[in-house]
Amino acid sequence: MSDPSETGQSPPNFDQEFQARLRDLFLWRRDVRRFRRDPVPAATVSDLLSLAVLAPSVGYSQPWRFVVVEDAARRAAVRKNFAHCNAEALNQQHGDRAELYARLKLDGLEDAPVQLAVFCDEGTQAGHGLGRRTMPETLRYSVVTAVHTLWLAARARGIGVGWVSILDPQALSQTLDVPDDWSLVAYLCVGWPEEEHLDPELARSGWEVRQASADTVCWR
């Protein structure tokens, strides 16, 4: 694998065929909650992590910290954390929506062979504060772009990713025994999907519909 700092190379020409395939990748990237239990090779996980760190970061701060969660007791604690938070979330839904919520599958924590907790190192000195004086949240946003990079790279290998956010982040940080100044950005389930879908699970289940583009773009 070549070093990204090497110079003297000319930029690739991304042709229309690639652009079309990239669109397919965006379309078929799904939040996966149903995983086969087959293991994902360690080299593949390592490959995905090496791509994730090519993401942009504010001031080149590279604040992403990936915790590969393998210990059975810790994984059980994560599942318990999710079950608790999901029960509370269900309590806040009412009527038909509560019934629908109860039927949704919102995590793949039981089956996903690879689980990654992704943190932001809020204490990092890298980047020397550049670009985050007025918008300090851009440090965490940098971590989000790394998560998304990993997600797309995984899907291009046929591997699914599911982002679980129904968790108590403080409890999760304790479970994983990470430094105090790391804040949780995402907990990712990773593995081979049981099914492939073009439409989001929450659209298919009738939870939400695609928003009209007229509602998302305006001119000033």
Add this chain to the structure above:
Amino acid sequence: MSDPSETGQSPPNFDQEFQARLRDLFLWRRDVRRFRRDPVPAATVSDLLSLAVLAPSVGYSQPWRFVVVEDAARRAAVRKNFAHCNAEALNQQHGDRAELYARLKLDGLEDAPVQLAVFCDEGTQAGHGLGRRTMPETLRYSVVTAVHTLWLAARARGIGVGWVSILDPQALSQTLDVPDDWSLVAYLCVGWPEEEHLDPELARSGWEVRQASADTVCWR
């Protein structure tokens, strides 16, 4: 363009050639601050926005709101906002770092033909709160993945994107006259880059170095 909600299609096979090109895309996606002034066709901008909304979002909330900034007076106010915040940021750097900071080019606001302010609609009812009770910040994270999707799609068309965060977000929201419950996530300069680079500008200028992967991955 096919509707992403259509069903019955089988998933594409992303082969090794595509995976290698995707890695090139991650490697050559740069934060661009030096733009040619040639216009970007409106259809291309529209195309990029239609790809951006294929990003994942918590609870399928799709909270991204894109403001295409075209008015000359508003653009001038954005430049003034940046100049003010950048001068204050320079004041916080000391010695050699202050000298280095002063030499950095941190925005393309003068030349970028397309400028997009990207907001999160904090008041959206879409998604019915799913997934964001314990981690409400995932609403803004969803907008970040849309920004990153647009960035990658742009680069695949030879178009550069630069994310400007050295801005007072409240002042920017006033300049653009957006609803009170929209929060700024990113201000993007978009256009044809004057130069192409494999290494990040802040690495090339000596501001920061690539972090060792051993410092970003751990096991639990």
